[in-house]
Amino acid sequence: MKYEEIVHRCFRCGYCKFTSDYADFNCPSYRKFSFETYSPGGRMWLIRAWLNGEIKNSEHLQEILFSCATCANCVEHCVFTFSDDLVNIFIAAKEEMVNKGIIPPPVRDYLKNINISGNPYKEPAEERGKWADGTAIQIYDGQDYLFYIGCVGSYDERAKKISRAVGNMLVKAGLSIGILGNREICDGNEVRSLGEMGLFQYLSEQNTALFKELSIKKIITLDPHAFNAFKKDYPGLDGEIEIYHYTQILAPLIQSKKIPLKEYKAVVTYHDPCYLGRHNGEYEAPRTILESIPGIELIEMDQNRENAFCCGGGGGNFFTDILGGGEDSPNRIRVRQALDTGAQIIAVACPQCAKMLDDAVKIEELDDKLEVLDVAEIVTRALA
Amino acid sequence: MSDIGRTLATIVGENYVSDKKEEAYFYARDPGLMPDHKPDYVVLPKTTGEIQKIVKLANKEKIPIVPMGAGLALTGLVIPLKGGIVIDMKRMNKIVEVNERARYAIVEGGTSQGFLKAYLEKNYPRLRHSLPDAPPAATIAANVMIHGQGRLAQQYGFNSDMVSGLEVVLPSGEICHIGSSSMSSDWFSKGAPLPDLSGLFLGWFGATGIITKLALRLYPKKKMRDVDIFITDNENLVPDMIFEITHTEMAEDVLIFTQPLPMMFKDNHHVSYYITGDTDEEIEFKRKMLWKALERFIKSKDGGFMSVPPLMKPTLLEMPQRSASRLADVKKGGGFEYSGPIIMVEKYPECSRKLVELSGKYDLAYSGMVRIIGRGHCMMFGFAFTFNRADSDMMDRTRKALKEISNYVLKIGGVYWKPTVDEQHLAIERMDPNTRNLMKMIKDNLDPNRIMNPGNWEVN
Numbered sequence: 149m150k151y152e153e154i155v156h157r158c159f160r161c162g163y164c165k166f167t168s169d170y171a172d173f174n175c176p177s178y179r180k181f182s183f184e185t186y187s188p189g190g191r192m193w194l195i196r197a198w199l200n201g202e203i204k205n206s207e208h209l210q211e212i213l214f215s216c217a218t219c220a221n222c223v224e225h226c227v228f229t230f231s232d233d234l235v236n237i238f239i240a241a242k243e244e245m246v247n248k249g250i251i252p253p254p255v256r257d258y259l260k261n262i263n264i265s266g267n268p269y270k271e272p273a274e275e276r277g278k279w280a281d282g283t284a285i286q287i288y289d290g291q292d293y294l295f296y297i298g299c300v301g302s303y304d305e306r307a308k309k310i311s312r313a314v315g316n317m318l319v320k321a322g323l324s325i326g327i328l329g330n331r332e333i334c335d336g337n338e339v340r341s342l343g344e345m346g347l348f349q350y351l352s353e354q355n356t357a358l359f360k361e362l363s364i365k366k367i368i369t370l371d372p373h374a375f376n377a378f379k380k381d382y383p384g385l386d387g388e389i390e391i392y393h394y395t396q397i398l399a400p401l402i403q404s405k406k407i408p409l410k411e412y413k414a415v416v417t418y419h420d421p422c423y424l425g426r427h428n429g430e431y432e433a434p435r436t437i438l439e440s441i442p443g444i445e446l447i448e449m450d451q452n453r454e455n456a457f458c459c460g461g462g463g464g465n466f467f468t469d470i471l472g473g474g475e476d477s478p479n480r481i482r483v484r485q486a487l488d489t490g491a492q493i494i495a496v497a498c499p500q501c502a503k504m505l506d507d508a509v510k511i512e513e514l515d516d517k518l519e520v521l522d523v524a525e526i527v528t529r530a531l532a
Numbered sequence: 533m534s535d536i537g538r539t540l541a542t543i544v545g546e547n548y549v550s551d552k553k554e555e556a557y558f559y560a561r562d563p564g565l566m567p568d569h570k571p572d573y574v575v576l577p578k579t580t581g582e583i584q585k586i587v588k589l590a591n592k593e594k595i596p597i598v599p600m601g602a603g604l605a606l607t608g609l610v611i612p613l614k615g616g617i618v619i620d621m622k623r624m625n626k627i628v629e630v631n632e633r634a635r636y637a638i639v640e641g642g643t644s645q646g647f648l649k650a651y652l653e654k655n656y657p658r659l660r661h662s663l664p665d666a667p668p669a670a671t672i673a674a675n676v677m678i679h680g681q682g683r684l685a686q687q688y689g690f691n692s693d694m695v696s697g698l699e700v701v702l703p704s705g706e707i708c709h710i711g712s713s714s715m716s717s718d719w720f721s722k723g724a725p726l727p728d729l730s731g732l733f734l735g736w737f738g739a740t741g742i743i744t745k746l747a748l749r750l751y752p753k754k755k756m757r758d759v760d761i762f763i764t765d766n767e768n769l770v771p772d773m774i775f776e777i778t779h780t781e782m783a784e785d786v787l788i789f790t791q792p793l794p795m796m797f798k799d800n801h802h803v804s805y806y807i808t809g810d811t812d813e814e815i816e817f818k819r820k821m822l823w824k825a826l827e828r829f830i831k832s833k834d835g836g837f838m839s840v841p842p843l844m845k846p847t848l849l850e851m852p853q854r855s856a857s858r859l860a861d862v863k864k865g866g867g868f869e870y871s872g873p874i875i876m877v878e879k880y881p882e883c884s885r886k887l888v889e890l891s892g893k894y895d896l897a898y899s900g901m902v903r904i905i906g907r908g909h910c911m912m913f914g915f916a917f918t919f920n921r922a923d924s925d926m927m928d929r930t931r932k933a934l935k936e937i938s939n940y941v942l943k944i945g946g947v948y949w950k951p952t953v954d955e956q957h958l959a960i961e962r963m964d965p966n967t968r969n970l971m972k973m974i975k976d977n978l979d980p981n982r983i984m985n986p987g988n989w990e991v992n
Contacts, residue, residue, distance in 0.1 A: 156922040159860035159868065160563050162602055162669030169653070170646025170668040182576045182623055183550060184603075185558050197557050208552045227854040228861050474547070 150240040154230050155196040160189035164222035164234070167455040174451060175222060176458045176478035177215040180471050185212050188222035188234055195241045205245060210252045213241055215470045217478065218341045219458035220426040242343030251343075254468035259344050262351075266333050268467050269303040277329030279308035285315040288326030293318075293397075294364045295325040296378075298371040299334050300466070300499045306506055307499035313524040314370055314394050320531070321401045325368065331358065335374035337423070338464040340381055352382045359389060366390040368397050372424035372498045373462075379428060393424055395433040395497050395523060402440045402527065412530035413443040417491035418523075419482065419505065420456035421498035434497045434523050441530045447489045457482050459504040466500045479508035487518060494520045536593060540575050540617070543585045548576040548623070559600070559618045563860070564869045565919075565931050566608030566952060571598070571618040578623045580699065580707060580744040587742065587983075588705035590617060596986045599738040601642065601674030604666050606869050607952045609678065609737045613987030619742065621671060627651050628745065634720050635659060635750040636696050641673040641743045645852070648672060652750070660684075660753035662691050665856045673743040678950040679735050679874075681912055683806075683851060684751055686778065686786045686904045691748075692734045695722045699745035700733055703979040708741070719747035732974060737950075738985040740978045754808035756815055757784070759848045762803045762826055764835035767881040770801050773835070774877050776825040777805055778908040782818040784808045788902035788911075790884055792891075801884065802838065804848065862897050865920025869930060870901070871937040872914040875946035877904065883913045886940055890915070894929040912949055953987055960991055 165175045165187050173179055178187040185194060194212060197203045222234045245251050246259075261268045267276070277287070279302060288294050295318065301311040318325050336351035355378075359367070367389055369375040375393045379386045401407050416438055424430045431453045438446050451457045460471040460478030471478055483505055486494045494509075496502045505520045533541070533551055540549040550556075551573050560568040572595070577583050590597045596616030603610045612618050621642030628638040630652070639648060645661075646668025652659050662682030664675055675682075676692040688694055697719035698710035708714075710729050711722040722730040733741050762773065770788060777783055783805040792798045805822065809815035829835040840848065847855050860868035875883065884900055891898035894917075901914035915937050919930045938955050941948060942962055948955045960968055972991040975982075982990075 156920075157861055157864060157866040159857060159866045161604070161667040161857040161860070163667055163854065163857065166646055166668055167650075169650045170644070171650035171654070172647075182548065182620075183555055183558075183574065184620065185554050190558055193558055194554055203553055203557050206553065208554050212554060227857050230861075 149199060149244050151233055151237045152199060154233060154237060155192055155199065157228065157230055158189055158192035159228070160193060161227065162187065162189060164188040164226040166225055167451055168225060169455075171450060174455060174457055176217045176219060176460050176471060179481060180460070180474070180476050180478060181215070182476070186215060188226070191216065191238055191241070195237070198241075205248070205250050207252070210245060210250070211470060213238065213245065214252050214255055214342070214463070214468065215465070216463050217422070217458045217460055217465050217471060218463035219422040221458065224426055224454050239341055239343055243345055244343070246343040252468065252470065254470070255342055255464065258464060258467045259339065259342065259347060262334055262339055263347060267299045267303060269299065271303050273330045276302045276332050277327055279311045280315060280327055280329070283312055283316055284319050286326050287329045288362060288364070290363070291326040292324040293326070293366045293368050294359070294362070295327050296335070296367050296369045296374055297327060297332060298369070298374040298499070300503070301370045302332065304499065304503060306503050310499050310502060310522040310525065311370055313522060313528050317398060317407065317524050317527060318368065318394065321398070321407050323397070328358070335371075335377045337373040337377035337381070338467065340377065341462070342464040348381075352377070356382055356385055359385070364389060366392070368392050368394050370394060370499060372421045372428070373500065376423040376427050393430060393433070393497070395424070395437060396430065398524070398527070399433040399436040402437050407527070408532040409441055409527070409530040410532040411443040412441055412526070414493050414526070415445045415447060415491045416493045416495050416526065417447050417449050417486050417489045418452070418495045419449070419459065419486065419501055420453055421496065421501045422456070422458050422462050424497055425456055426454060434495070437523050437527060438495055441527065443530070444526070447491050449485045449489055451485060457485060459501045461500040461504040466504065477508070479504040480512055483508040483512055483514060483518060487514060492517070492519060493526065494518060495523050495526055496520060497523050536589070536595065537573060539589055540573055540586065543589070544575050544577050544582050548578075550574045559620070560611065562603045562606060562608055562611060564606035564608060565927060565934070566611055569611050569613050570615060571612040572615050573617045574620060575617055576620050576623045580701065583619065583701045583742055583744055584705045584707065586617065586619060587701050587703065590983050591703065591705060591981055594981050594983060596983055598985045599742045601671030602644065602667070602669040604670050605674070605678055605950045607950050609950060609988065613953065616983070621673065624744065630656055630659070630750070632656055632659065634718070636719055636747045637661070637750055638697070638719055638745060638747045639672055640745055641671070643672050644668055645670050645672060645675065649851070658753050659750040661748055661750050662688065662694055663851050664691065665852045667857055668852055672748060673746055676734055676746065676748070677737060677743060681903050681905055683785045686783060686906065688749070688751065689906050694749040695730060695734065695746055696720050696749050697722055697747035698730055698733060698743055700741040701744055702741050703981070703984050707744070713747070732978070737988045739989045740974065740984060755810045756812070757806060757808045757849060758815060759804055759806050759840065759845065760819065760822065761838040761840055762829075762835055763800050763838045764803070764829065765800050766834050767801055767884045769829060769834050770803065770880045771878045773803050773826060773829060774904055774908050777803070777822060778904065780821045780825050781907070782807065782821045786904040788880070788900070790887070790900040791898065859899060859916065859918050862918040863920040863926070865918070865922055865926070867919035867921045867927065867930070868916065869919070869934065870914040870916035871934050871941070872912045872949045873941040873946035874905070874910050874949050875913055875941070875944070877908050877911050879944055879946065880911065880913070882944060883915070886937070887915050890933045890936060891917070894933040896926070896929060896933055956989060
């Protein structure tokens with residue numbers, strides 16, 4: 149297994165489970181299950197035991213490994229020099245399981261659907277660009293930017309609204325953007341995080357070839373997961389192509405008043421998506437946008453920025469739902485944290501987070517107190 | 533799942549009991565060097581009521597139970613030596629009350645050191661507790677159960693001395709309050725002026741009961757904190773230096789470290805003391821008093837102050853010190869264990885020489901970590917070795933070195949801190965027979981079925 153030479157080095161001291169001030173446990177799977185085995189240290193020791201033949205692959209071991217949301221809280225807080233590799237180690241262990249074909253059924257189904265349909269929803273490719281119908285957003289044809297959506301923003305009903313909000317905003321700002329429509333394929337970020345490296349390689353090659361064929365020079369992604377994959381895991385792509393998350397493009401446009409805004413009064417708390425924040429260090433662009441809207445009062449949750457608590461959707465859990473169910477599911481914990489701030493709106497910058505938190509607001513019966521909105525949707529409400 | 537497993541599930545909920553191999557593997561061991569023993573079940577209770585039910589079930593069925601905090605003692609104290617049920621306490625992590633004026637906090641039995649630290653910083657910035665340098669996951673109850681020491685040890689003693697009340701589930705399943713809380717809603721004393729029954733539980737590693745709630749004394753938190761390091765290459769002078777420093781009553785925490793790397797540290801003994809104050813004047817006054825106390829060692833050219841590099845200072849001032857955990861990866865192997873006897877400060881010179889001798893004999897990387905407890909009343913001398921978990925030979929050598937230390941400690945009048953089971957046997961053998969008998973009487977009466985963390989503090 150990749151990283152095999154590291155797994156024995158975990159002391160299981162538990163720093164990885166915490167926020168930086170130690171106020172709370174911040175590992176989503178540990179919060180959900182509470183057994184030490186579901187913490188990063190637990191995984192490290194179990195992976196070693198599995199590699200040594202002291203324990204066997206089992207449904208339970210699979211649940212422990214695949215419940216990792218790859219949120220990188222452990223990477224942020226582990227005290228050892230190998231901390232940067234923690235999530236990669238967990239992915240490598242999942243890769244071992246995938247290669248042996250012994251994985252949880254929801255993971256198998258997710259990967260199968262991507263392989264067969266190119267998306268986890270088993271929807272035809274022709275439907276992929278339908279979210280843009282009725283908007284001024286065009287198919288890519290040499291525009292300045294490719295606006296890349298990803299599977300969730302293309303097919304999920306809640307997320308499609310976000311795609312439209314962001315797309316319309318970019319057009320309104322006068323940016324020259326185009327989408328791939330039915331030529332868009334999955335970015336593969338979750339495929340990689342679930343350990344299917346062959347399929348990920350295929351997707352990354354396909355996407356890279358398409359970007360080259362269309363001579364794309366700049367990409368704006370809707371989804372931080374795609375942003376992460378393009379920026380960090382597509383060999384050589386970052387550098388050849390400029391890659392942005394949409395908040396990084398919107399923030400200067402709004403700050404310089406290229407998008408005129410009227411007052412929109414609301415108390416807002418912002419939820420940092422793991423793949424925008426911890427994985428890529430972008431904490432300020434979404435906040436800059438929110439703070440530029442007249443009338444918005446931005447209140448931080450105790451767990452913010454590097455200490456943000458994951459919604460539980462990362463690492464493919466958005467689709468496999470291994471972390472779902474019960475009052476300790478991460479998305480429900482997160483909306484309770486948001487409620488504690490007194491905010492009326494949870495702002496997000498990721499369609500997966502939006503959906504996860506939306507569901508949690510409903511289950512917690514907080515519909516009358518909390519609304520989950522993408523940053524672009526909030527800006528839309530404030531358009532002059 | 534067996535009948536016992538199903539009954540446990542009805543008590544704590546099916547999501548919070550496991551008889552699976554993965555949990556059995558993990559909870560069978562701690563990060564130290566002790567042999568593993570698998571539990572039959574791991575349970576995660578949320579309330580004292582649930583613990584009562586678990587204990588009653590265990591008593592009826594004569595099943596061993598082992599209460600566990602973060603499992604960081606390194607000496608195997610929560611390894612279920614005879615199987616049974618491991619009770620992971622960490623879901624019981626509420627801070628029940630902070631009494632600001634009487635300076636105590638009441639916390640549940642699974643509350644971590646980190647939680648209390650963060651809670652006080654946010655809500656009571658003028659209060660602090662004696663935080664040990666164990667990782668923040670270490671629980672407060674487990675730490676007092678092993679007589680841990682923290683950042684206020686030089687001023688106020690062992691962390692268990694700072695307990696001001698206990699709620700304990702006895703081996704019979706009954707709940708018992710210890711101290712003022714036994715007859716008052718106020719948790720200001722663990723004993724005095726009543727008979728102090730806390731000793732029936734503190735230091736017993738859960739062999740006489742499970743702490744489900746405890747009150748811990750809090751202390752003034754000053755606005756400023758700084759550290760100075762006084763160095764000598766003459767270990768024989770360290771006890772004198774400690775005597776002078778503690779005489780001033782100006783220091784908060786007094787530590788000594790000795791280690792071979794980096795090279796500039798080799799053969800030196802670093803006496804680091806911390807100073808706190810609410811104003812610059814207070815800090816400077818204390819600093820001057822301490823400098824004056826050590827002046828004679830400078831004049832005799834036996835020591836001097838180290839200029840602490842700016843990059844090193846945050847590490848030294850950090851609480852808990854993450855660098856303590858990093859020691860585990862010095863050999864890129866995730867392993868670190870120490871024997872930390874409680875011993876007279878005057879034994880420092882011979883202990884430090886023994887540490888270097890054993891390091892050479894067994895070819896191990898070492899660190900001496902010493903914390904002064906009380907005004908020089910005693911110290912914890914940590915004979916620490918780091919090892920590579922993937923190198924069985926190095927692990928064996930570490931075990932041998934630690935075994936030699938076990939014998940050595942008794943020879944020079946020390947008492948084991950958080951002893952391994954083998955050390956507990958040695959201690960019991962060494963003990964005054966009447967003391968031993970008293971321990972047996974306590975255990976026989978409290979836990980006649982021998983279900984509580986069996987194997988620990990067993991007097992036969």
